[in-house]
Amino acid sequence: MLASPNAAVSCVLRVKDSRPVEQRDPGWKLFGKVPPREGPIKDPKRIQKEYETKSGRAGPGNPTSPRHSVRKNLDFEPLSTTALILEDRPANLPAKPAEEAQKHRQQYEEMVAQAKKRELKEAQKRKKQLEDRCKLEESIGTAAQIWNQEILPNWSTTCTSRRVRDLWWQGIPPSVRGKVWSLAVGNELNITHELYSICLARAKEKWSTTPAPSLETEAEDAGSSNRESSLELIKLDISRTFPQLCIFQQGGPYHDVLHSILGAYTCYRPDVGYVQGMSFIAAVLILNLDTADAFIAFANLLNKPCQMAFFRVDHSLMLTYFAAFEVFFEENLPKLFAHFQKNNLTPDIYLIDWIFTLYSKSLPLDLACRVWDVFCRDNEEFLFRTGLGLLRLYQDVLTTMDFIHMAQFLTRLPELIPAEQLFQHIAAIHMTSRNRKWAQEYEALFISHHLASAQRMYHTLPHTEIPVTTQTQLRFEILCCQHSF
Amino acid sequence: MAGGSVFECKEYLFKVLVIGELGVGKTSIIKRYVHQLFSQHYRATIGVDFALKVINWDSKTLVRLQLWDIAGQERFGNMTRVYYKEAVGAFVVFDVTRGSTFEAVSKWKHDLDSKVKLANGNPIPSVLLANKCDQKKESSNNTALMDNFCKETGFLGWFETSAKDNINVDEAARFLVENILANDKGLPYEESNGDRIKLDQETVAAESKSGCC
Numbered sequence: 001m002l003a004s005p006n007a008a009v010s011c012v013l014r015v016k017d018s019r020p021v022e023q024r025d026p027g028w029k030l031f032g033k034v035p036p037r038e039g040p041i042k043d044p045k046r047i048q049k050e051y052e053t054k055s056g057r058a059g060p061g062n063p064t065s066p067r068h069s070v071r072k073n074l075d076f077e078p079l080s081t082t083a084l085i086l087e088d089r090p091a092n093l094p095a096k097p098a099e100e101a102q103k104h105r106q107q108y109e110e111m112v113a114q115a116k117k118r119e120l121k122e123a124q125k126r127k128k129q130l131e132d133r134c135k136l137e138e139s140i141g142t143a144a145q146i147w148n149q150e151i152l153p154n155w156s157t158t159c160t161s162r163r164v165r166d167l168w169w170q171g172i173p174p175s176v177r178g179k180v181w182s183l184a185v186g187n188e189l190n191i192t193h194e195l196y197s198i199c200l201a202r203a204k205e206k207w208s209t210t211p212a213p214s215l216e217t218e219a220e221d222a223g224s225s226n227r228e229s230s231l232e233l234i235k236l237d238i239s240r241t242f243p244q245l246c247i248f249q250q251g252g253p254y255h256d257v258l259h260s261i262l263g264a265y266t267c268y269r270p271d272v273g274y275v276q277g278m279s280f281i282a283a284v285l286i287l288n289l290d291t292a293d294a295f296i297a298f299a300n301l302l303n304k305p306c307q308m309a310f311f312r313v314d315h316s317l318m319l320t321y322f323a324a325f326e327v328f329f330e331e332n333l334p335k336l337f338a339h340f341q342k343n344n345l346t347p348d349i350y351l352i353d354w355i356f357t358l359y360s361k362s363l364p365l366d367l368a369c370r371v372w373d374v375f376c377r378d379n380e381e382f383l384f385r386t387g388l389g390l391l392r393l394y395q396d397v398l399t400t401m402d403f404i405h406m407a408q409f410l411t412r413l414p415e416l417i418p419a420e421q422l423f424q425h426i427a428a429i430h431m432t433s434r435n436r437k438w439a440q441e442y443e444a445l446f447i448s449h450h451l452a453s454a455q456r457m458y459h460t461l462p463h464t465e466i467p468v469t470t471q472t473q474l475r476f477e478i479l480c481c482q483h484s485f
Numbered sequence: 486m487a488g489g490s491v492f493e494c495k496e497y498l499f500k501v502l503v504i505g506e507l508g509v510g511k512t513s514i515i516k517r518y519v520h521q522l523f524s525q526h527y528r529a530t531i532g533v534d535f536a537l538k539v540i541n542w543d544s545k546t547l548v549r550l551q552l553w554d555i556a557g558q559e560r561f562g563n564m565t566r567v568y569y570k571e572a573v574g575a576f577v578v579f580d581v582t583r584g585s586t587f588e589a590v591s592k593w594k595h596d597l598d599s600k601v602k603l604a605n606g607n608p609i610p611s612v613l614l615a616n617k618c619d620q621k622k623e624s625s626n627n628t629a630l631m632d633n634f635c636k637e638t639g640f641l642g643w644f645e646t647s648a649k650d651n652i653n654v655d656e657a658a659r660f661l662v663e664n665i666l667a668n669d670k671g672l673p674y675e676e677s678n679g680d681r682i683k684l685d686q687e688t689v690a691a692e693s694k695s696g697c698c
Contacts, residue, residue, distance in 0.1 A: 232585075233558070236508035236529075243526035276507070276558045277531050315563045348567060352532030361528060404551050407535040 144173035152176065155183055168377060169423070171370045178288035184376035185300050193292040196264060203263030207231055234262045234274050241279040242365070248283055257286050261295050268299060275311045277356030278302070284360045284372065306380035310355055320449055321355075322347040324442040325384045331433040332388055336395050343403040350410035354387055355380075362411075367419050381431060381438040389426030393417075496547045499665050500571055504593050505578035506586040507557035510616040513648035514578060515552050518658055523649050530556045533568050540662065548662060559589075562596070569601040574665045575611040576657070577640070581621050594638050603668060610664040612657055613643035619650045 089095055096104070146167065151158045158164050172180050238258050239249050247254045261282045266274050281301065285294040302311055309317035325347050330337040340346075353362055358375060360368045375382045390413070391398065398406055431438045503511045512527045512534065519536045534554040542548045553572070555565050577593050579586040590613065598608045613635055635643050641664055644657040 233507055240508070240527060240529040243528060273560075275560055276529055276556060279529070313560050313562075313564055318564065348564065349533060352564065356531045361531065404535060404537050408537065411532075411534050 139170075140173045143167060143170070144175050147173060147176045147180070152179065152183075159183070168373060169427075171419075172373045174288075174369075177369065177373070178285075178290075178293070181285075181288065181372065181376045182293055182297050185297050187296055187300055189296075189300055189303060191268075191296045191299055195268075196292045196295045199264035199267045199295075200260050202267040203231075203260070206267070207263065231263060231266075231274075233276075234259065234266075234279070237274075237276060237279045238262070241283050245365075248279075254283070254286055257291050257294075258282055260291065261286065261298060264295060265299060265302075269302075272302070272308075272311055275313070275356075277361075278311070280357040280360045284358075284365075284368065287365075288369075301376075304379060306355070306383070316449060316453075317446075318348075320442065320446050321380070321384070322351060323445050323449075324438065325351065325387065327433050327441055327445075328384065328388060328429070328431060328438070329391070332429050333392055333395060336391060336399060339399050340406075343406065345403055345406055349407055351387060353411060355383055358383065359386060362413050363417060364415065367417055367422065370419060370423070384438070385429050385431055386426055388429045389422055392425040392429060393422055494545055494547050496549070497666070497669065498549045498551065499573050499662070499669075500551045500553065501661065501665075502553050502555060502569060502572045502575040502597070503578065504555050504575060504597065505557060505614075506580070506583075506589045506593075509557065509578045509580040509583075509586050510648050511554050511557065511576075511578050514576070514614065514616060514646060514654055515554050517648040517651060518654050519552070521651075523651070530554055532556055532561075533565065538658075542662070542666070546666075548666070550658075550662070566596070566600050569597065572601050572609055573603070573669070574609055574661050576614050576661065577611055578614045578616050580617050581615050581645070582617055587615075591638055594640070598639065607668075608639055610641050610661060610668060611639070612661045613638075613640045614657055615643060615645045617647060617649070618645040618652060619647040621645075 151164055151167075168180075238255060241248045241258065243249060246252055248258050249255060258279065262274055262278060265272075265278070265282075278298075282294065282298050285297050285301075288294075289297060301307060306321060308314075309321065326337070329340075329347075358368070359371050362368075363371065371382070371386050375386075378385075390410075394409070398409065401409065433441055436444065503515060505511055507529075512530055513523060515534075515536045516522050516524070516527070519538045533556065536552040536554065538550040538552065540548040540550065553568055555568055575597055577590055577597070579590050581587075594611065597611060601609055603609055613631075615631070631643050635641070642660060644653040644660070646653045646657060648654060
């Protein structure tokens with residue numbers, strides 16, 4: 001079970017990359033699809049050889065040809081068919097005039113030279129890609145071994161060591177990713193597999209008692225009142241979760257699993273219910289963990305203060321997070337920050353999507369998982385740091401754009417984002433401002449927001465209108481806030 | 486483009502909202518309108534998405550529509566209302582195959598009118614879109630009913646649309662822009678919004694420029 005979801009994703013990812021490897025067959029197949037019917041097929045190598053001896057060009061006989069030696073190094077030989085161009089005209093037709101033949105030969109040579117250049121370039125690219133892939137796979141393999149044999153068996157002692165932190169930053173190997181996420185997120189809520197089963201059973205009960213959504217345009221009075229928590233929303237969103245993977249859609253292998261986890265959560269936390277963005281988070285967990293463990297990680301992840309603030313859509317808390325983000329934005333990227341301010345581009349425009357889906361919608365899935373790796377360990381600070389890393393990575397292009405182009409760019413990031421580069425930019429973001437770390441900055445902003453509103457209320461309303469208990473409460477809050485500074 | 490009369494060309498920038506319940510096809514309508522594309526596989530919108538449509542309205546008028554595609558879940562309400570600021574037009578979308586999404590139209594319209602107004606205090610022009618009409622089961626004629634509903638709720642008009650089959654999307658947009666322009670008469674973009682985005686011809690040339698005109 002654990003392996004198969006991983007396999008599904010890595011399969012999807014691999015399809016993209018595997019092509020160049022398979023296409024490494026030598027030869028230039030311009031006319032290669034349909035071989036000539038009569039006569040034995042001429043080996044392109046032989047044709048080329050014939051041609052090169054005929055024309056007296058630098059060929060295999062000339063070892064000083066620089067291109068040739070380069071090709072040798074690459075273990076690759078670009079070849080072309082010369083059959084159509086160089087064969088003499090059939091006997092029943094007049095022979096080519098000499099200059100025409102010369103011209104054709106010249107044109108042909110130019111074509112071959114160009115084709116060779118192109119092929120050489122492609123071959124070099126393919127070779128580089130292959131080498132990178134091999135290196136990557138090898139390092140993943142070694143890392144998996146280290147995680148399995150050294151780190152995981154001694155988790156409590158190793159997890160905070162410098163070496164593990166470095167390895168962690170480089171990305172957790174997919175085979176142990178789910179395990180590490182679970183350990184890092186923890187289970188503060190003490191959710192058991194049994195509790196998951198109970199919540200799921202309750203959800204299923206609800207589904208069976210709720211009539212299937214009618215497809216007619218008739219009035220549905222019952223539906224409108226609790227439209228929010230309705231299971232219809234979950235159904236609508238499931239098919240719109242990673243649609244390109246084709247595994248969560250109706251009939252796909254993980255459709256029911258995703259449905260179950262989201263449904264169970266609405267029974268576990270009816271006060272939170274289903275909120276858009278959750279389907280992406282649950283889906284990423286499903287791809288890395290068994291169903292019940294995915295549910296446990298899901299509930300615990302959402303229970304983190306920042307996630308709770310967002311999924312409860314607590315406006316003032318969200319604004320506090322945005323304000324803290326802007327403090328570090330200005331500190332780290334003052335030029336870009338000024339450009340954003342000039343264009344009225346506020347964090348609520350791009351951060352909502354990033355934070356609600358933990359980047360799983362906006363970044364390529366493998367890269368999103370790497371962000372999750374560190375997020376599971378460093379909490380929301382890393383989410384905002386990633387956001388700043390992205391802004392830093394694209395700083396140059398963003399400063400040339402106006403509002404709408406920036407907004408479009410940030411809500412639809414490029415499909416290919418260089419992972420290593422992004423992590424270098426994230427690493428370059430300092431999460432200290434005026435000697436305050438992220439958590440301190442957030443707390444300070446939280447308190448000043450809170451203090452301001454408490455003071456406003458205490459001073460502006462006539463005291464007779466505030467119940468005595470509230471008065472005391474407000475005075476107490478103001479005192480607390482002032483003291484914590 | 487407006488031929489040699491580039492310098493006489495009036496350029497407008499309009500912010501238009503696309504709102505309505507979750508999954509009614511807001512993103513699909515925008516993709517159809519701006520990119521002439523349709524896919525069954527759009528992802529749920531979280532927060533807000535953006536699109537830009539440049540219209541050569543006539544030989545003297547260039548209109549840039551900033552389309553704000555706003556997430557449909559009611560819960561985001563407080564958070565997404567800030568997006569309404571400075572909008573000059575809106576589409577409210579519902580799904581003809583889901584009655585509850587039509588019931589919510591009044592709520593969206595009311596919300597819109599309470600959060601954003603034109604400079605003269607009037608509600609911003611808005612058009613109702615009855616989307617997914619290609620999937621409509623019965624062909625009952627409720628034109629009169631809908632006309633009446635629009636009058637009561639303050640919509641300029643309504644269109645049966647299908648992003649999938651490309652029905653009425655351009656027409657609806659054209660209708661809305663006509664009304665926005667009528668409101669905006671004598672207030673060309675440069676004068677009214679001088680300090681905002683400066684247009685440069687290169688960017689304009691790079692945008693999609695098909696026209697409904």
